Each structure stands twice: as C-alpha cells, then as structure tokens.
Amino acid sequence: MSDKNLPAISKQVTELVLAGSLSHAEQAFADAADQFGDYAVAEVLSTIPPQVTALHMAGFDGGKLSLTTLLVPPKAWADSLAFFAATFQDDLIEDDPERLAEQLFAHIHGVVFSTEDQERREALLQEASATDHGCTAFAVLFSLAPKEILELAGEIISKGPYVSGQTTSDNDVIPLALELAKASEDGWDRALFELFPDFRHSADLADAEFSDDPDEEPKFLQRTTRELLYRLRKQVPSTRSAPKAASGRRSIGTGIFS
Known part of the structure; x- marks a missing residue:
C-alpha cells in the first residue's frame, strides 16, 4: 500500500466510526484487506486515534467477527483499551x-x-x-x-x-x-x-x-x-x-x- 492510500483510508474509517457507521467502517477495512492485504488493515489501525479504535471495537463484542479484532496491533489495542470506560x-x-x-x-x-x-x-x-x-x-x-x-x-x-x-x-x-x-x-x-x-x-x-x-x-x-x-x-x-x-x-x- 502506498503512502498516499494510508491517510485516505484512515480518514475514511475514522469518519465512519465517529458517525456511528461501524458496519461501513468494517467494510472499508475489508476492501483495504482485499486490495492491499491484511497488513494494510493493521497499518491503518496503528494510525487512527485510539479512542476511535475503542469505539469501533466496542461494537464487535460478543463473538461478532471483525477484522479489527483479528488484526489490531497489540500496541494500538492497548492504547484503545484506555478509552473503553469513557462511556461508563x-x-x-x-x-x-x-x-x-x-x-x-x-x-x-x-x-x-x-x-x-x-x-x-x-x-x-x-x-x-x-x-x-x-x-x-x-x-x-x-x-x-x-x-x-x-x-x-x-x-x-x-x-x-x-x-x-x-x-x-x-x-x-x-x-x-x-x-x-x-x-x-x-x-x-x-x-x-x-x-x-x-x-x-x-x-x-x-x-x-x-x-x-x-x-x-x-x-x-x-x-x-x-x-x-x-x-x-x-x-x-x-x-x-x-x-x-x-x-x-x-x-x-x-x-x-x-
């Protein structure tokens, strides 16, 4: 994946998650994986804000299949975990x-x-x-x-x-x-x-x-x-x-x- 693709996908996913369109954000990840490979999804997840990752992942608990769950880099997940309690x-x-x-x-x-x-x-x-x-x-x-x-x-x-x-x-x-x-x-x-x-x-x-x-x-x-x-x-x-x-x-x- 070229450097010009990463910011565009990151921006797209971030905007979709903040808008509450988690299924569309997940589809954007699936499209990126199909076009550029799983590494592209992990790369995007390492660049988007951790609070966005937390919002996204919170919508895929309870056994729902998610590329984010499977591919989120350990450091990105650890950072996002800090925001899980924000909505308590x-x-x-x-x-x-x-x-x-x-x-x-x-x-x-x-x-x-x-x-x-x-x-x-x-x-x-x-x-x-x-x-x-x-x-x-x-x-x-x-x-x-x-x-x-x-x-x-x-x-x-x-x-x-x-x-x-x-x-x-x-x-x-x-x-x-x-x-x-x-x-x-x-x-x-x-x-x-x-x-x-x-x-x-x-x-x-x-x-x-x-x-x-x-x-x-x-x-x-x-x-x-x-x-x-x-x-x-x-x-x-x-x-x-x-x-x-x-x-x-x-x-x-x-x-x-x-």
Missing part, C-alpha cells in the same frame, strides 16, 4: 457494576482469544498489562471471581511453570488470568495488587483464604468491582494527550514461570 455512566457503575465488568470481559477475552496465534496472544497481553489502565481493567475482570483468582495465584506460587490453572470453579476468567500470568509476570502481579492492595509478597497470597460465606467480611482489603470501575474511568486519558505509560510497581515474586 454513574448509575450503571453504582447499580450494575457486574454488567459493565462482563462487557469489558467480553471485549478483552474476544480480542485475546480471537486467534490461535500464541505469539500474538502474548503480545496483546504484554502490551495491555504494561499500562496502568490495562492492569486496572484486568483487575476489574478478576473481581468477578476473587476466590478463584486467589486460588490461581497460590497455584502459580507453588507450581511455577507447571501450573494448570485449575480452581474450584470453571469460571471463564481463569483461562484469561493464566494467559496473563504466563505472558507478563509483572502485569499479573500489578493486576493482583489492584484487586488486593494489601498483598505485597508471595507468602500473603499462599496463606490467604477466602470464606465461602458471602456475608462474612473479608480478612484483607479487596477492591470491589464498583471501585475498580471508577478507578478505570478516572484513568481515561484526555483525547488531547497521548495515553500514559505505566508506572513501576513492586512485584510479589520473580521468575514464576522461568
């Missing part, structure tokens, strides 16, 4: 946080598991979890199954590279959490810290226990889905500035899969 409304966060968390899960799970390409899967998870908003987004998902996440953390600590990801539940968030832990040890640690701020070393995780009584107060600090959604929305960057890179945080362990 106070009443929904207050009254039905799990519904918003499940929408976020459908989006992230759909992108990460869109292909069988393990290298792409790892790159997507590494880029997303290299940002503060990405780690918060993963923590939102983990908050839907905190007991299972705690079990997985304990298994990772005890078994390292031999971890199976088995817990007392077959919750859909566990395979995604395990993929994150394998792709980025730091990203996994930081997402855990978002959900469980008190945990600062592996012994805490290994010794912690969850009560089966939902009315019992937790023995340690755990952020709720609602709290994490508010944190995520506060991390939505201004469209006048580039997405902010992650700040360094302490790690609970090293070399868990080495």
